[in-house]
Amino acid sequence: MTTAGAPSRARRRRPADEAERSIISMMDRRQPGVRAVVGVIGTGVLIALAVTCAGPLLWLFKAATSTSTETLAQPFAIWPSGIQWDNIVQAFAEVDFARYLGNTLLVCLGSWFFGLLVATTGGYGIAVLRPAYARVVSAAVLATLFIPGVISLVALYLTVIDVPLLGINLLNTFWAVWLPASASAFNVLLVSRFLTTIPRDLFDAAKIDGAGAVRIFLEIVLPMARPIIGVLSLLTMVAAYKDFLWPLLVLNKPELQPISVALPRIADNTDLAVLMAAMFISVLVPVLVFLAFQRQFIRAAGSAGALKE
Amino acid sequence: MAVTDTTVRAAVEPLTAPPRRRRHRSPATWARRGGLTTLLFFLPLLLSFGYFSWWPILRSLMLSLQQTNFITSTWVGLANFERVLADPLLGIAVWNTTYFSLLALVVGFPVPILTAVFLAEMRRTRGVASALAYLPVIIPPVVAVLLWKAFYNPGANGLFNTMLGWVGLGPLAWLNDPDLVIPSLVLYATWAGFGTGVIIYLATLMTIRTELYEAAEIDGARILRRFWHVTLPQMRGVLLIMLLLQLIGTFQTFTEPYIMTGGGPENGSLTILLLIYRYAFVAGDYGRATALSLLLAVALSLLSALYMWATRRWSTS
Numbered sequence: 001m002t003t004a005g006a007p008s009r010a011r012r013r014r015p016a017d018e019a020e021r022s023i024i025s026m027m028d029r030r031q032p033g034v035r036a037v038v039g040v041i042g043t044g045v046l047i048a049l050a051v052t053c054a055g056p057l058l059w060l061f062k063a064a065t066s067t068s069t070e071t072l073a074q075p076f077a078i079w080p081s082g083i084q085w086d087n088i089v090q091a092f093a094e095v096d097f098a099r100y101l102g103n104t105l106l107v108c109l110g111s112w113f114f115g116l117l118v119a120t121t122g123g124y125g126i127a128v129l130r131p132a133y134a135r136v137v138s139a140a141v142l143a144t145l146f147i148p149g150v151i152s153l154v155a156l157y158l159t160v161i162d163v164p165l166l167g168i169n170l171l172n173t174f175w176a177v178w179l180p181a182s183a184s185a186f187n188v189l190l191v192s193r194f195l196t197t198i199p200r201d202l203f204d205a206a207k208i209d210g211a212g213a214v215r216i217f218l219e220i221v222l223p224m225a226r227p228i229i230g231v232l233s234l235l236t237m238v239a240a241y242k243d244f245l246w247p248l249l250v251l252n253k254p255e256l257q258p259i260s261v262a263l264p265r266i267a268d269n270t271d272l273a274v275l276m277a278a279m280f281i282s283v284l285v286p287v288l289v290f291l292a293f294q295r296q297f298i299r300a301a302g303s304a305g306a307l308k309e
Numbered sequence: 310m311a312v313t314d315t316t317v318r319a320a321v322e323p324l325t326a327p328p329r330r331r332r333h334r335s336p337a338t339w340a341r342r343g344g345l346t347t348l349l350f351f352l353p354l355l356l357s358f359g360y361f362s363w364w365p366i367l368r369s370l371m372l373s374l375q376q377t378n379f380i381t382s383t384w385v386g387l388a389n390f391e392r393v394l395a396d397p398l399l400g401i402a403v404w405n406t407t408y409f410s411l412l413a414l415v416v417g418f419p420v421p422i423l424t425a426v427f428l429a430e431m432r433r434t435r436g437v438a439s440a441l442a443y444l445p446v447i448i449p450p451v452v453a454v455l456l457w458k459a460f461y462n463p464g465a466n467g468l469f470n471t472m473l474g475w476v477g478l479g480p481l482a483w484l485n486d487p488d489l490v491i492p493s494l495v496l497y498a499t500w501a502g503f504g505t506g507v508i509i510y511l512a513t514l515m516t517i518r519t520e521l522y523e524a525a526e527i528d529g530a531r532i533l534r535r536f537w538h539v540t541l542p543q544m545r546g547v548l549l550i551m552l553l554l555q556l557i558g559t560f561q562t563f564t565e566p567y568i569m570t571g572g573g574p575e576n577g578s579l580t581i582l583l584l585i586y587r588y589a590f591v592a593g594d595y596g597r598a599t600a601l602s603l604l605l606a607v608a609l610s611l612l613s614a615l616y617m618w619a620t621r622r623w624s625t626s
Contacts, residue, residue, distance in 0.1 A: 022429045045438065057448070060456055114357070147366060148610070150582060152366050153598075155364075182357045212343065245586075294440050
């Protein structure tokens with residue numbers, strides 16, 4: 001935690017020392033009373049956040065390496081019979097956990113690829129190419145943003161088990177998760193909004209130099225859109241990792257299920273200690289990725305919020 | 310419309326012109342000028358949305374009026390809606406969902422606002438604190454829900470009951486108590502979701518112009534009044550939209566009750582989405598499930614429209 005916090009602190013120091021201020025001014029901060037209250041509240045908030053947000057994860061680690069009876073009888077006892085690393089070994093042996101991890105990875109990568117493909121090409125079409133029908137398409141995409149997702153849950157399921165015109169059944173294939181995830185109005189909007197901020201002169205100049213739509217897309221748009229592609233990558237991957245209801249519906253076969261679907265299925269007939277170990281492993285990957293790319297995550301969440309305004 | 314347009318043009322223009330001219334361009338020139346390439350760029354979006362967004366939405370409208378098994382569909386008029394409204398469980402599900410949403414709003418909405426305001430004042434520890442606040446958002450909901458299910462262990466040795474025991478309270482039955490099950494789910498949902506709010510509000514707080522605070526300070530506004538008269542009004546745009554998004558989200562709650570309680574005890578946590586799931590994927594009654602989805606979607610759309618209309622004066626944009 002401290003190692004991950006250090007770079008962001010160093011990065012933030014400069015703007016903090018400059019003119020930046022918030023409710024409390026530098027003048028207020030010089031008063032000892034204000035400073036004491038700010039210090040106490042600040043420390044309190046930090047401790048509260050550590051207990052409520054990191055606490056459950058630490059407890060999960062403890063439960064993952066304790067015996068079931070210990071976890072059930074004394075939830076706050078710290079390893080009364082030593083650390084049981086064996087639970088983690090058992091999670092891989094008994095629960096076939098490596099397969100679920102692999103499936104999760106496949107689900108994430110596919111959703112990421114198709115999500116990015118649709119959002120970048122579509123966003124480019126709407127924001128830069130702008131043919132006559134772009135406004136209609138853009139309006140139709142935007143409309144889906146305002147329609148609650150629940151409306152099409154059942155119809156989407158029936159579409160996936162019998163794809164119109166093609167007559168194929170995507171049930172129990174990863175396509176059933178990848179493709180519907182790519183139809184995200186939010187992603188398209190995020191890219192097209194970003195691309196409209198690029199000066200059009202740039203595209204006109206490239207066109208005069210003889211670059212076609214494909215070359216402009218590959219050599220100008222994609223490199224310039226790198227920041228938004230980063231944001232999009234994080235958002236699509238996290239969404240794919242977290243999704244539960246949809247993969248539950250379309251991936252019935254245990255050997256295809258990602259962690260999110262497999263865990264609740266095995267929860268009731270697995271030893272508590274082994275379940276906790278399995279849960280711990282499935283938390284470990286996203287948490288480590290988050291700690292490594294903390295700034296990008298927080299910026300992605302912030303820019304996703306900016307779009308909501 | 311396109312047809313009449315072409316015929317009028319054909320009549321007006323000289324006979325030598327190509328017969329199917331539209332906007333003075335033939336398909337060949339359209340393709341040569343890059344129209345085809347442009348269309349190719351739109352293709353992934355059109356296919357993806359066509360198959361997995363637009364068509365399912367249209368199909369929902371049809372399905373709600375049909376009786377479907379996998380081979381044939383027959384039109385049944387409003388029978389699906391009648392069967393939805395006749396279900397005694399509907400009232401329970403609507404009540405539970407509304408109760409959950411409103412309680413989640415009362416408990417969960419102020420938490421990220423206050424946290425973000427505090428974090429904005431914490432200069433050296435802001436990075437660590439916002440990372441901590443975002444941590445629950447990173448945890449896959451399924452794992453978090455299973456973890457909290459263990460915390461809510463109703464025995465005297467359960468984690469929360471042990472904590473209550475320290476201050477001489479409890480033990481509570483938590484998820485097994487029909488009166489306590491929704492508040493328990495709300496507590497979890499608040500924990501799981503507040504990090505997103507913190508980050509979004511923090512980003513908004515950082516954009517508030519410092520002159521506003523300085524002006525308020527010169528006018529003699531103390532810290533709490535600056536929060537009330539500068540910070541909150543400057544945040545209202547984002548607050549208004551986040552409130553609506555939270556309501557829309559909580560009205561579609563599924564994962565928490567599905568994994569934690571299965572809708573129990575005594576249907577005490579049966580939500581609308583859980584009922585839709587049961588209709589469609591337990592009973593195989595797609596028509597009835599779609600009818601209920603449609604009703605919920607219409608209700609949420611009406612709620613959004615009403616909300617937007619009622620708050621149009623306060624909204625910044």
